[in-house]
Amino acid sequence: MRLLSLLHDLEVVTRPVHPETRAALDRRWVELPEAVRTPAQALGQHAVGCEGTHGVFPRCNLACTPCYHSRDANRVAVSGSHTQTEVAAQMSLLRTVRGPRAHAQLIGGEVSLLPADDHAAALQVMIDHGRQPMSMSHGDFDYDYLRDLALGPEGKPRLKRLSFAGHFDMLMFGRRGIERPADEASLNLYRQRFADMFKRLKREHGVRYFLAHNMTVTPRNLDQIAAVIRDCKDYGFGLFSFQPAAFLGDDRRWHESYRDASGDEVWAEVEKGAGCRLPFRALQIGDERCNRTTYGFFLGQTYHPILDDENPADLAVRDTFFRYFGGVSFSGTPLPLLTVKIARVVARHPSLLGWFGGWLARTVRKAGLGNLLRHRIRPVTFVMHSFMDAADVAPAWAGLQAGRDSSDPRIAATQQRLLACSYAMAHPETGELVPACVQHSVLDPAENIALRRLLPLTPVTGRSAASTRPGSSV
Numbered sequence: 001m002r003l004l005s006l007l008h009d010l011e012v013v014t015r016p017v018h019p020e021t022r023a024a025l026d027r028r029w030v031e032l033p034e035a036v037r038t039p040a041q042a043l044g045q046h047a048v049g050c051e052g053t054h055g056v057f058p059r060c061n062l063a064c065t066p067c068y069h070s071r072d073a074n075r076v077a078v079s080g081s082h083t084q085t086e087v088a089a090q091m092s093l094l095r096t097v098r099g100p101r102a103h104a105q106l107i108g109g110e111v112s113l114l115p116a117d118d119h120a121a122a123l124q125v126m127i128d129h130g131r132q133p134m135s136m137s138h139g140d141f142d143y144d145y146l147r148d149l150a151l152g153p154e155g156k157p158r159l160k161r162l163s164f165a166g167h168f169d170m171l172m173f174g175r176r177g178i179e180r181p182a183d184e185a186s187l188n189l190y191r192q193r194f195a196d197m198f199k200r201l202k203r204e205h206g207v208r209y210f211l212a213h214n215m216t217v218t219p220r221n222l223d224q225i226a227a228v229i230r231d232c233k234d235y236g237f238g239l240f241s242f243q244p245a246a247f248l249g250d251d252r253r254w255h256e257s258y259r260d261a262s263g264d265e266v267w268a269e270v271e272k273g274a275g276c277r278l279p280f281r282a283l284q285i286g287d288e289r290c291n292r293t294t295y296g297f298f299l300g301q302t303y304h305p306i307l308d309d310e311n312p313a314d315l316a317v318r319d320t321f322f323r324y325f326g327g328v329s330f331s332g333t334p335l336p337l338l339t340v341k342i343a344r345v346v347a348r349h350p351s352l353l354g355w356f357g358g359w360l361a362r363t364v365r366k367a368g369l370g371n372l373l374r375h376r377i378r379p380v381t382f383v384m385h386s387f388m389d390a391a392d393v394a395p396a397w398a399g400l401q402a403g404r405d406s407s408d409p410r411i412a413a414t415q416q417r418l419l420a421c422s423y424a425m426a427h428p429e430t431g432e433l434v435p436a437c438v439q440h441s442v443l444d445p446a447e448n449i450a451l452r453r454l455l456p457l458t459p460v461t462g463r464s465a466a467s468t469r470p471g472s473s474v
């Protein structure tokens with residue numbers, strides 16, 4: 001009896017896709033607007049979407065133009081216990097709705113304003129809820145902070161792997177040593193220093209890491225994108241993400257005519273930096289007007305996308321991947337367990353070896369065997385994420401809440417994008433998940449006013465904190 005139960009548990013653990021993930025994927029697929037339910041769509045076929053925190057540490061000590069946070073964000077004190085409590089509540093809802101595995105961003109505000117112990121505790125809460133957390137930072141902190149984050153009180157790593165997104169661009173003011181960057185190139189030293197801290201941490205303490213590079217794009221720095229990629233591609237970033245600026249958040253920080261740079265122009269500059277066409281239609285995450293993504297790798301100076309959206313053989317491999325491996329958590333599963341899961345799929349469908357063998361042979365041929373022997377493979381993903389303007393999001397969201405499709409083509413398009421959103425934030429007080437655009441356009445202002453009362457910069461005595469909790473009716 002005991003043996004039978006053990007075998008049953010083993011079967012469940014090694015099942016390629018967790019049943020709750022399968023259910024969450026199926027729900028996601030059904031809820032997507034029909035126009036985005038294409039063979040390339042990753043949401044609902046392979047992934048549930050990315051997640052982010054909100055209202056957990058809204059404050060930041062740099063000034064971005066634009067800044068997506070409301071004007072009260074910087075009037076909220078940073079509190080480790082508040083962060084942990086709120087992160088736990090938000091992750092719990094995400095775990096229920098989105099299933100046991102997902103990527104989630106620990107995002108404020110500036111994460112390094114949290115004491116290192118509180119930052120580590122918040123990451124652990126996310127991990128305990130099955131999330132793969134990424135800390136979103138401006139990167140203006142010292143190695144000591146990083147070391148204190150990674151190591152426990154006994155000097156042993158408390159987190160085996162750290163994942164950080166460093167936000168660097170010339171539209172941010174107040175960075176130590178370069179308060180007002182003249183151009184993007186002058187920030188390269190700071191980008192490199194940031195990446196080097198993680199190399200050192202790995203060397204000295206064996207803590208692995210993944211680094212993303214985030215950059216807001218406006219007409220002012222559009223023509224510097226390519227040089228940023230060319231100059232910084234060897235620093236150790238595994239992902240370069242570009243965000244065309246939107247009219248969102250604090251309107252005192254809107255300084256340019258952001259819409260003068262189109263998504264196509266931004267992507268063309270990213271391609272210039274990568275040195276090749278970046279096919280983004282092989283894999284789509286949500287709506288193409290929100291996200292473009294190309295997965296690939298550098299061999300020496302040359303970038304090689306792993307799927308070509310104009311090659312039918314590559315598209316057939318993608319379809320096969322979604323069909324047989326859709327929902328398998330590749331990055332969130334320990335290697336031995338992942339190997340068993342993959343083996344179970346292949347054992348049932350041996351023809352997969354031919355499909356993926358063919359793709360591998362094509363990729364090796366394109367990259368060149370000699371190059372593969374000479375150079376180390378450096379996986380790098382290119383992303384463009386285009387937030388929407390608050391003026392469009394507010395009426396679009398109000399319509400969706402009321403069950404009304406807008407007759408205004410612009411607002412209708414916004415509604416479609418919100419319904420296909422790939423970046424959700426959780427509201428435990430209502431049980432709702434909302435797109436990050438909605439969070440920043442509609443919900444942040446009231447939330448930060450409530451947080452300002454709950455966590456005043458100068459502590460106020462004689463006030464009931466519970467009565468000013470965000471989501472309470474004050």
Ligand code: SF4
Pocket residue numbers: 286290291385386387388417418420421422423435436437438
């Ligand atoms: S947060 Fe906004 S821009 Fe990003 S995927 Fe969601 S709806 Fe699209």
